[in-house]
Structure formats: C-alpha cells, structure tokens
C-alpha cells in the first residue's frame with residue numbers, strides 16, 4: 001500500500017484537565033473519503049484545527065505528503081496542498097461565480113493583488129477556474145453573481161475555489177450543515193467524484209451523507225478514536241453503537 005497522504009500519529013491536546021485529543025492516530029489514503037464522526041464535544045474541531053495548523057498539539061505528529069508539518073503554519077500547509085473548507089465562507093458575494101473561482105487560481109500563482117480586468121484576459125487562469133467550476137457542476141452559473149447562488153451552490157463554489165489550488169487533500173468541516181435535501185444531494189455528488197482527485201477527511205453530523213460517502217469512518221468519543229472501519233464495520237461495532245450511534249445504526 002502507498003503511504004497515506006495525511007498521517008496523524010499520537011496527537012494529544014489538553015485544555016486544563018480536559019483531554020480534547022488523546023493519543024490520536026488517523027490516516028487519510030489516496031482516493032478515499034474518511035469520515036470523522038462523534039458526539040458534540042468529542043474533539044472533532046480540535047483535531048481538525050491541529051491537522052490544519054490552527055492549533056499546536058501538545059505532543060504527536062502531523063505528517064502530510066510524507067513530511068512532518070507539525071511546526072508549519074496553516075498557510076504553509078495550504079501551500080503544500082492541504083485544503084480546508086467550510087469553516088469560514090471566503091466568497092465575495094458581489095463578484096461573479098467565475099471571478100470567485102479565479103481568486104483561488106490567482107492565490108495559487110501568488111499574484112492576488114492584480115486587478116480583475118487584466119486577469120480576466122489571462123487564458124490560463126480562466127481555464128483553470130472554468131475547469132474547477134465544471135468539476136463541481138457550476139459551469140452554467142459562471143456569469144451569475146455569487147449572491148444569487150443557493151446556499152448549496154455556494155458550498156460547491158467553495159470546493160471549486162479550493163480545487164483551483166490543486167490540493168492534494170481536503171479537510172472538510174460539516175459541509176452539509178444548513179443545506180436542504182436538494183443541496184445535500186448535489187454536494188454529495190460533487191464530493192463523491194472529488195475523492196478521485198484528492199482524498200477527503202470529512203467531519204460531518206449528517207449520518208446519511210457519511211454512510212453514503214465514506215470509504216472508512218473513525219469514531220471519536222471523549223478525545224479518543226474508539227473505532228476505525230468500513231461503514232458496515234462501524235454500524236455493527238457494539239462500542240460505537242452504545243457510545244454514539246444508538247438507534248441511527
């Protein structure tokens with residue numbers, strides 16, 4: 001088997017006497033969606049923050065693309081290809097869908113301060129942004145103002161912006177939150193395809209989405225991973241059922 005894209009080894013983080021991350025081992029392999037689930041307060045956000053670089057672990061190591069990135073900033077990890085989405089919406093609502101996608105592509109080339117008019121004539125950048133829009137199914141909306149998009153379409157656009165950065169892995173924090181049935185269905189179609197391009201570590205409360213999408217699931221309870229396995233293995237795991245899934249399984 002090839003090395004995992006993301007490899008979390010023995011990561012721990014305490015807040016006072018509370019162990020929010022307790023010796024966590026977790027990996028993300030090429031081509032997969034690995035869902036991280038757990039009850040409120042289990043430590044999902046704390047772990048994601050340590051993976052993305054927003055929070056330093058007390059101990060342990062975060063490896064990305066075969067290198068130790070534990071000491072790197074969020075921006076440095078992003079430049080290496082670690083894309084984190086859905087924490088803060090960074091879309092410019094008055095810009096068109098295509099312009100927003102181009103902002104991502106510009107960031108990738110390091111010239112975010114160029115003005116839009118000359119940039120819009122840059123065929124390479126436009127092509128990169130349009131390819132990303134196609135990948136998320138928004139090609140027909142390229143000239144729409146972003147404010148005109150539905151909530152779900154904005155999530156799809158955020159994925160497109162991330163795609164223009166040519167990510168090697170995605171970390172997604174509750175992408176389905178606040179979406180209706182149709183928005184969730186569309187975003188699930190996008191994520192389902194996306195895993196081939198870059199694997200996804202998916203934190204999600206929507207169990208229907210998790211069970212439909214995940215290749216593997218890890219269950220976090222009180223800062224510890226109590227099980228990792230396929231959907232069937234997790235559904236049938238007695239410890240998971242009593243600690244978390246209950247009737248949902």
Ligand SMILES: Nc1ncnc2c1ncn2[C@@H]1O[C@H](COP(=O)(O)OP(=O)(O)OP(=O)(O)O)[C@@H](O)[C@H]1O
Nearest residue numbers: 015018019020038039040041042043044045046047
């Ligand atoms: N900065 C902080 N200072 C003190 N305690 C914190 C801090 N951040 C998180 N915690 C605590 O760590 C534990 C884990 O919180 P965390 O937000 O990571 O859980 P979560 O699984 O993401 O929850 P939710 O599903 O509700 O978002 C909680 O008990 C929380 O109160």
